Amino acid sequence: xxxxxxxxxxxxxxxPDMVIHNGTTxxxxxxxxxxxxxxxNLGQSLRTYEESRAYLPNQTYIGNVTPEELAGYxxxxxxxASRFQEREGRFGEIMPEDEFxxxxxxxxxxxxxxxxxxxxxxxxxxxxxxxxxxxxQLSVFEKGDDLAGIQQLIAEEHAExxxxxxxxxxxxKAAHDIDQSLSAHVxxxxxxxxxxxxxxxxxxxxxxxxxxxxxxxxxxxSEEACGxxxxxGGGNFAKAAAEIAGLTNATGSDIxxxxxxxxxxxVQAASLVKAGTFKHVIVAAGGSTAKLGMNGKDHxxxxxxxxxxxxxxxxxxxxxxxxxSPEINLDIVGRHTVGTxxxxxxxxxxxxxxxxEKAGLKLTDIDKYSVEMQNPDITKPAGAGNVPExxxxxxxxxxxxxxxxxxxxxxxxxxxxxxxxxxxxxGHIPSGVPYLGFARADMMEKKISRAMFVGKxxxxxxxxxxxxxxISFVLQQNSSQGREExxxxxxxxxxxxxxxxxEHGEEIIYEAxxxxxxxxxxxxxxxxxxxxxxxxxxxxxxxxEDGRKKMEEMLESGAAYGAxxxxxxxxxxxxxVGRVITPAAGKQMYLATTTGTSSTNRVxxxxxxxxxGIVTAKASGVMNPTVGILNVDGAxxxxxxxxxxxxxxxxxxxxxxxxxxxxxxxxxxxxLTAAADVMVMDSLTGNVLVKVFSAYTTGGGYESVGYGxxxxxxxxxxxxxxxxxxxxxxxxxxxxxxxxxxLIDGNYQKxxxxxxxxxxxxxxDDILKGLKQSKSAAAPPEVKVPPKEVVTEEILGIEIMDLxxxxxxLWAVGIYAESGMGCTGPVxxxxxxxxxKAKEILTEKKYIGQE
Amino acid sequence: xxxxxxxxxxxxxxxxxPENIIVILGAAxxxxxxxxxxxxxAGDPTFAGPLAGVQLGLKVYHACEPEIKEEVDGxxxxxxxxxxELVLDVDDIRKEMETIREAHCKY
Numbered sequence: 001x002x003x004x005x006x007x008x009x010x011x012x013x014x015x016p017d018m019v020i021h022n023g024t025t026x027x028x029x030x031x032x033x034x035x036x037x038x039x040x041n042l043g044q045s046l047r048t049y050e051e052s053r054a055y056l057p058n059q060t061y062i063g064n065v066t067p068e069e070l071a072g073y074x075x076x077x078x079x080x081a082s083r084f085q086e087r088e089g090r091f092g093e094i095m096p097e098d099e100f101x102x103x104x105x106x107x108x109x110x111x112x113x114x115x116x117x118x119x120x121x122x123x124x125x126x127x128x129x130x131x132x133x134x135x136x137q138l139s140v141f142e143k144g145d146d147l148a149g150i151q152q153l154i155a156e157e158h159a160e161x162x163x164x165x166x167x168x169x170x171x172x173k174a175a176h177d178i179d180q181s182l183s184a185h186v187x188x189x190x191x192x193x194x195x196x197x198x199x200x201x202x203x204x205x206x207x208x209x210x211x212x213x214x215x216x217x218x219x220x221x222s223e224e225a226c227g228x229x230x231x232x233g234g235g236n237f238a239k240a241a242a243e244i245a246g247l248t249n250a251t252g253s254d255i256x257x258x259x260x261x262x263x264x265x266x267v268q269a270a271s272l273v274k275a276g277t278f279k280h281v282i283v284a285a286g287g288s289t290a291k292l293g294m295n296g297k298d299h300x301x302x303x304x305x306x307x308x309x310x311x312x313x314x315x316x317x318x319x320x321x322x323x324x325s326p327e328i329n330l331d332i333v334g335r336h337t338v339g340t341x342x343x344x345x346x347x348x349x350x351x352x353x354x355x356x357e358k359a360g361l362k363l364t365d366i367d368k369y370s371v372e373m374q375n376p377d378i379t380k381p382a383g384a385g386n387v388p389e390x391x392x393x394x395x396x397x398x399x400x401x402x403x404x405x406x407x408x409x410x411x412x413x414x415x416x417x418x419x420x421x422x423x424x425x426x427g428h429i430p431s432g433v434p435y436l437g438f439a440r441a442d443m444m445e446k447k448i449s450r451a452m453f454v455g456k457x458x459x460x461x462x463x464x465x466x467x468x469x470x471i472s473f474v475l476q477q478n479s480s481q482g483r484e485e486x487x488x489x490x491x492x493x494x495x496x497x498x499x500x501x502x503e504h505g506e507e508i509i510y511e512a513x514x515x516x517x518x519x520x521x522x523x524x525x526x527x528x529x530x531x532x533x534x535x536x537x538x539x540x541x542x543x544x545e546d547g548r549k550k551m552e553e554m555l556e557s558g559a560a561y562g563a564x565x566x567x568x569x570x571x572x573x574x575x576x577v578g579r580v581i582t583p584a585a586g587k588q589m590y591l592a593t594t595t596g597t598s599s600t601n602r603v604x605x606x607x608x609x610x611x612x613g614i615v616t617a618k619a620s621g622v623m624n625p626t627v628g629i630l631n632v633d634g635a636x637x638x639x640x641x642x643x644x645x646x647x648x649x650x651x652x653x654x655x656x657x658x659x660x661x662x663x664x665x666x667x668x669x670x671x672l673t674a675a676a677d678v679m680v681m682d683s684l685t686g687n688v689l690v691k692v693f694s695a696y697t698t699g700g701g702y703e704s705v706g707y708g709x710x711x712x713x714x715x716x717x718x719x720x721x722x723x724x725x726x727x728x729x730x731x732x733x734x735x736x737x738x739x740x741x742x743l744i745d746g747n748y749q750k751x752x753x754x755x756x757x758x759x760x761x762x763x764x765d766d767i768l769k770g771l772k773q774s775k776s777a778a779a780p781p782e783v784k785v786p787p788k789e790v791v792t793e794e795i796l797g798i799e800i801m802d803l804x805x806x807x808x809x810l811w812a813v814g815i816y817a818e819s820g821m822g823c824t825g826p827v828x829x830x831x832x833x834x835x836x837k838a839k840e841i842l843t844e845k846k847y848i849g850q851e
Numbered sequence: 852x853x854x855x856x857x858x859x860x861x862x863x864x865x866x867x868x869p870e871n872i873i874v875i876l877g878a879a880x881x882x883x884x885x886x887x888x889x890x891x892x893a894g895d896p897t898f899a900g901p902l903a904g905v906q907l908g909l910k911v912y913h914a915c916e917p918e919i920k921e922e923v924d925g926x927x928x929x930x931x932x933x934x935x936e937l938v939l940d941v942d943d944i945r946k947e948m949e950t951i952r953e954a955h956c957k958y
Contacts, residue, residue, distance in 0.1 A: 297897075344935050344938075345931070345933070348934070383880070383883040383886060384879070384883070385880045390879055393938040394934065396938075397935075401933075410937060
């Protein structure tokens with residue numbers, strides 16, 4: 001089982017004084033030309049905490065703005081007004097300098113950090129209010145030092161000064177008078193790395209509901225070295241940070257790989273968990289003072305503020321597969337090897353195409369690549385261009401050279417598979433990892449299926465090798481592979497079913513739920529009788545409508561993975577694919593479709609029904625379903641359209657009628673033999689058929705055979721809701737629950753997305769447009785939509801062809817309305833208070849009859 | 852241009868004679884290419900490194916320019932550089948390079 005990405009945390013610490021005193025561009029300048037104009041005026045170009053906090057890329061880094069939203073703002077972003085004032089975000093926080101200095105003091109366990117007494121008191125007060133800092137950690141502020149003593153340490157003992165708002169407020173001492181590896185400068189850099197790492201870990205834990213005690217291992221992957229002269233890079237920032245963060249059950253170690261460090265660390269963490277060595281591993285890193293203001297000279301020269309004024313950090317949790325979080329697919333790992341060479345082509349290819357190829361994937365099969373996500377505001381004025389964009393262009397160019405796309409499609413590829421950059425230029429920090437938090441959210445909402453994280457490192461900077469380096473991996477939606485290896489997971493994907501409204505009584509539903517539970521299916525029954533049995537949970541509801549609301553809540557929150565119910569207001573476009581058992585040989589057959597309206601065009605609807613049927617069949621285990629079109633009005637046109645789709649490359653198999661003349665248009669006899677796996681028809685016919693096939697053995701009133709009316713299918717309709725008739729009996733309801741489970745295990749949403757993508761690639765949209773228009777009402781005149789209201793009341797009795805007009809005519813008088821699908825036909829939905837008036841108007845305009 | 856690289860270019864020019872040197876650049880875009888080219892011809896425009904105020908006037912080309920492309924074996928060029936022709940704004944780079952060469956190249 002692949003390990004999963006369970007959570008992410010990201011932090012920034014705004015440290016303008018450290019830009020001046022610790023960034024190497026500034027320290028180098030001070031050494032060469034201490035009176036330079038740049039240094040003299042630098043203070044004026046530094047932003048305040050509020051300005052840096054509001055800066056859009058910084059707000060993106062901590063999760064308050066998504067990369068897509070950031071892309072919507074014109075660049076350069078430092079010129080954009082920002083309404084974002086929050087210190088905290090979905091993933092972490094932006095900490096002000098004085099508190100960060102306090103955190104550094106907390107991280108110092110060798111009494112090397114000295115803070116002036118008043119500053120110490122002020123910081124202590126602020127950190128007392130920080131919910132992630134334990135009060136026991138504040139004892140370090142009890143004894144402050146006097147400023148004179150601190151200044152003496154700086155002047156005479158080579159201590160590094162700590163500044164805040166231009167004033168010296170403390171210092172960091174050398175840990176040894178002679179050992180250069182323990183100089184004040186080194187200790188300073190290392191404590192900054194440690195502190196930003198600790199803060200990242202604290203936010204990871206806080207924002208993702210993690211138990212500290214569960215963490216067994218920490219891998220730290222920054223670019224600092226800690227040790228003494230006898231072991232200069234001895235390391236283990238990981239353990240040091242774990243200690244301050246309170247991870248009492250963890251040990252750890254450091255991984256170094258320049259900027260590719262984080263991706264190397266993630267591959268290793270994922271492997272440790274997949275192998276079962278550990279269940280929960282954190283990968284984390286703090287940031288670097290050296291890189292602060294690295295491009296400051298260019299920024300100042302061009303009249304920009306110094307944008308590199310923050311130290312960055314991140315932490316992610318890799319855990320054993322939980323059935324829902326995105327998986328790290330360790331079968332797709334790209335490596336830049338010793339033999340790869342340094343040409344851009346070989347570098348990019350080794351990290352992307354070559355790895356994907358082995359898994360049978362093309363470059364276009366990855367939804368989003370996360371490369372070096374440096375903020376272009378920072379890099380462009382410094383002559384380094386737009387780094388993420390350059391990376392995406394290279395991947396696109398590679399795709400063009402491999403024939404996956406045309407050269408003319410390079411720009412489109414960049415837009416579709418790339419993102420704008422938002423991370424600070426803190427070396428390893430922007431390399432692939434900033435997108436992990438967003439990717440996880442997008443995958444759990446099924447917005448994307450696969451993302452590839454590419455890390456690259458400039459090893460030559462260490463002068464040990466001239467080689468480049470890189471490693472990459474793919475993150476993908478959870479494929480629920482877990483179920484094969486442990487039965488436990490089966491119970492983690494509950495299906496909710498509503499018991500009220502059954503014509504044979506609620507007990508039918510409870511009994512069916514028990515049957516399903518016996519087969520290992522986790523069911524939550526919404527009904528009026530409380531029950532607690534293994535795998536069977538009841539949720540009490542006051543009425544059928546209350547039950548429906550609770551069911552909807554459970555689907556929205558993810559408490560249920562799918563629902564089985566007797567009534568659901570599907571939007572137009574959705575129709576249900578039923579599944580019955582046929583008498584000739586007991587063979588099953590999918591009826592596409594049995595309720596709902598796929599389209600206002602009859603033939604177009606039947607074409608869509610065919611696709612819906614294929615999706616449902618594949619997702620419930622029929623790998624290569626045969627498709628037949630029932631000989632109803634529109635069958636021939638539907639057949640022609642589907643044949644064209646197949647000719648264009650859409651992979652599908654037509655069934656053959658059992659009658660002597662063959663063909664893929666099916667007769668009544670074929671219904672009885674299930675000559676097609678998927679039988680295509682309009683949903684009114686399907687509705688009649690599903691009832692007949694469900695109740696013919698019992699005489700009609702008790703539906704006992706088959707799996708019900710099936711799931712509501714439509715492109716982008718991602719909820720799994722199956723319909724059963726109110727006349728359903730125990731075996732049929734049991735069947736519907738099994739059907740639901742098969743669809744969940746079969747990753748129904750992914751099958752649907754893939755199938756629609758294939759059909760669209762074969763020109764589905766054009767084929768639908770080209771169909772003969774059925775007699776349609778005149779298009780409703782342009783009407784302004786009134787302000788949106790919550791609509792809970794249904795008005796029945798409207799003809800499907802009149803539906804949009806009816807809605808528009810209510811809008812025209814200021815009544816907000818929506819169209820929908822009720823049990824027996826199309827409905828107009830309005831708010832309760834507007835119901836009477838709406839009915840009056842619709843009756844007057846003859847959309848509905850007199851009551 | 853990186854200070855270390857400036858130092859090496861200066862040393863090599865002194866060792867082998869500036870008329871025997873060609874500098875080949877791989878910058879990602881026009882402005883960066885122009886800056887590097889200016890450094891090895893008219894001197895470091897940022898006055899930060901060893902070539903500050905030193906006018907070597909060396910011949911300088913970007914790897915994507917036709918003069919370099921023609922010198923390299925076709926297959927090797929394809930394998931090492933051709934992908935970048937689709938990525939870089941080669942025309943912009945060429946323009947920058949020509950401007951600098953015209954103004955400052957001595958050889």
